[in-house]
Amino acid sequence: MTTPTLTVDGPRLWRSLMDLAAIGAYDDERTGLRGVNRLALTDADAAGRRRVVAWMEEAGLTVRVDRMGNIYGRREGTDPTAAAVLTGSHIDSVATAGAFDGCLGVLGGIEAVRTLNERGIRTRRPIEVAVFTEEEGVRFGTDMLGSAVAAGRLTLEYAHALTDRDGRTLGGELARTGFDGTEDVRLAPPHAYVECHIEQGPVLAGSGVEIGVVTGVQGISWQEITVHGRAAHAGTTPTRLRADAGLAAAHIIVRLRELVDSGEYGDLRATVGHLIVHPDLTNIVPARAELTVDLRNPDDAQMARAEEALAAFLRELEESGPGLSVTTRRMAKTAHVPFDEGVQKVIAQAADDHGLEHISLLSGAGHDAQEIAALCPTAMIFVRGEYDGISHNPREYSTPEACAHGVDVLATTLLRLAGQD
Template identity: 50%
Template sequence: MLFANPHAQRRGYDAALQAVMNIARGRESRQWLSTWDRLSPQPTPAWALPRLAAQLGIAQVVVKDESRRSALGSFKVLGAPVALLRLVLRRWPEQGWTPADLFAGRHAEALRDFVVISATDGNHGRALAAAAQSMGCRCVIVLHAQVSEEREAPIAAFGAEIVRIAGNYDASVEEAARLARVNGWEVVSDTSYEGYEEIPRDVMQGYGILVDELLENTAPGAPCPVTHVIVQGGVGGLAAGVASHFWERYGAARPTLIVVEPEQADCLLQSARSGRPDRATGSVDSVMAGLACGETSPLAWRFLQPSVDLFMTVTDADAEHAMRTFATGEAGDVPVLVGESGAAGLAALQVLAADPELARAAGLDASSRVLLFSTEGATAPGVYRALTGRTGEEVVAAQAQWLQREGIAEAALMARIDEHAAIGATAQGGVCRIALTDADRAGRDRLVQWMRDLGLTVRIDRIGNIFGIRPGQLPDAKPVMTGSHIDTVATGGRYDGNYGVLAGLEVVRWLNERQRQTLRPFVVAAFTNEEGVRFMPDMMGSLVHAGGLALDAALDTVATDGARLGDELARIGYAGNMACGALVPHAFVELHIEQGPVLEAEGVTIGAVADLQGISWQEIVVTGQSNHAGTTPMHLRHDAGYCAAAIAVFVRELARRYGGSQVATVGAIDLHPNLINVIAARATLTVDLRNTDEATLKDAEGELADYLRQLETTEGVTIEARTLARFEPVQFDERLVRLVEASAHARGLSHRRMTSGAGHDAQMMARIAPAAMVFVPSARGISHNPKEHTASADLAQGANVLLDVVLGLLDEAD
């Protein structure tokens, strides 16, 4: 049954309601919960189901998967624990306890006589029991007759004391309230009643975290990414938490909100009919156990009555069919582990889509983008298997297999990498493809041919950057760009830079094979002279593209072998005619090997690069006096060789003293006349200083400059320092970093945030567009070396993360 709510309005979020529940307080709850080790530190996945959407005649179906929230397997873990936390902090404000310490059990002794109680159909009680166990307080759970032993056992496993009653859920709520009054205990429930609203408010506020996670990756100022939200009913707590967040954020432009209930537990629909909190008309008993509630929460109703457009009921058979749809991925989409109550949203959508009249009433058409919430996994394993014919473990395994099968083809990626590595191959197994040499030309020629084979339009700019462009449905929209570089150092490996470019081509292949049209154009870029071996500075092509270096200055750069860069570009045929910087991306994502040991050492597959160190390169020339090594007393020497050594020692000790991310390297020293028995008259050396903090990097530069002045005086030499390159630290776009983390989490890949110690094209692109990087492990941390290696499985997984991130960005509106 579908009922249009006559009280729903399109207006700004009510100030009175905002005072009760708001996004800011929800984000505080989210931060507090992030300190609890029983929750995943990452948002739960939001799975796109495009094939199912096509079957249903709509544009998009996305389901937020709460089976991945924690071992508790349910969204309820966002409500009861934070409500208990706030209750304890209110009860003992003078103690100054922190959420992290409470969740860690550091005040268990003080809380051992504190008792909380609640009624539950299973998941709420399990979450409350887990939180109480972590904090060290007692927990009593009241279960009604329809709660199975299979749902009771996990609650008891967290140390909760179980009280059984003969009645239904509403009777268990009454019994919990009675026991609390008699014993002086505290009720922690998501159901409000007269005089009891504070804790249900905190529970509902926690549920809003679901929407906060979904929308945090939406571009600021962008319209709502969905047109319809279908959310489960119950007493109304979840629906209120979801509705209030959308309402506050989007006001009158909020999406259409639909609340779904079991037909025999229709208390919210009946409330919409009567215009006040009301009771269900049926038996309340339902296979959707978490929604088998007979009475509406008055507090929740204050939020739902003005904001929910449609109330709807579904049958148990509808829910069971939706469970099987999720479990099998029958439309060809990813299988998702969804329990009985979690399937209610899809059940409603399937019923609506199957009836043209109902679909019209709900405003569903070919442009509709629908959000569903899978509120639980297989929290009752026996019931789940009986209804779907599969175990939860089998569905999770099928999901992993689907992700592998539907991702970037590992064999094709490796074949492309191997073929390109043959260009400039060295006898030691590495690659020497220095910028603008004949080997670089051959590598560029192969890349351009591959781009054209994939149907890309190839454009080359005046600094020689190569762009392969796949059109979007909106040709004037800013493109999503990925890429890196294909030049190497003299003793390079086959993955540095090259991997990111060729993985971008594999993303294009993936799109082409599926005939996938995207809203925005997609660009694969190969930037000129990233390594800076022959022409300085490094990352030159991306720096010119981003406007950080004038084109004429770059073209006039003289190589270490005396050649002019502009002349070499023309010689190899890559002096293009496109204006530098003509392509300004919507976002830039660079995939790269780590070139360091961190990921491998920690057993982590994906690095979400959050920042990149600032770089200060200097060339220092020390001029002393050449003299006889045997006849010149030590106190009369003006030894440039000693000064070079002293500078090397100084910067090493400086880095150790600063600590943190500060590093310092003397990478090259040249002495003149460079004879064993002659005091050096001149020393030329390089100093490389790096730090993620600009102020600290400047301090290090200042200390080095002071030391050079002191050395001049004490040693009687002349010292001149020349800046070779200077790049400030880069903070990558937080939204993009989260997208990388979300992809890795959804794919079940271990991941961590990290800093890049090396320079990359992404740091230049970050000047003109949101940018981020994805790292995969480097064996033993070795790079710029023929032994550079990354396992093919890791390379494929990195490409899959790139694919996920790019796909989301390509369909973003302005």
């Protein structure tokens, strides 16, 4: 018998997205648009979490919270011994976000459950919707944090001890916001995991299709570099006697671009997203510079070569003149993660059955799916974004129709996976 497709209530899904976007909303002066600032475990994030928990409970889900603050809403299946099919994402944001990153996956999962309820469909396997803590990594410095602890790559103790720039610990903020749950953080292996997400890139729009079947996630390397120099008077200190930490930081940024442009390290991408100098005064040569380096590469061997090339340059920088020294701190590193071909086929068939054209593509961004892939067969559904797929920006946008179509594919995929033996 042919498994039915599920078509969700698109306007209801859109209302949920817009209602959640109002929590942590701000007026962005650069774009003139309404953005979202909902950093992990801030008051805004806590308010958003409470809203999502309420929606889960209204949809009949049984909610539990683990010791990392990860939230799971469970819809029971007819076989209480069967492993669940898991879906979800995150609702924490960067400081200048749009309404869709992460949220589409969480709210899409809830919408899929609502649709199953309304159609009176019972599944053999349970279905769970997850909200993972601190996926973005912008507050506590490690991305995919909640899912990494749930999957066992990082320890709970490590995560709880992480601090933000004001010295607040993640463990303390879990307690402050009321999301220091009591459930075991190690996730029992699900039957499968599927995550629906806005693409955050231009591929789908450029190809004229709405659905992406994601084949995997490229490798990601984050590190913090601190350059130690020597403070000096800007007017009285000759250039030859300076140990300028700000100048050294500029050399690092230029060298990273040279590594990318050389073509010697495959499809390398490099970004310095944070840079600050101390004492940060107009007429003082910087004594210290702090910067973060984000490297991305779909080839792990090429990534390792690029990291070594950067390390060699940092050694050369230290030797270039007296008074300069460099220290580094690893913030996060994940290897290229290929997704399960079987789950990809279920997604592709669901898209075909909904009459939606699709293509396969690799994710350039990191996602909770890459962590959960260590536990069970995993794949992702990408939804087309507008404006060249811009993301981490208030201009991030996907149409109501595209979001609904993506969640149609998600709901149908979940239904079919939850019926598997």
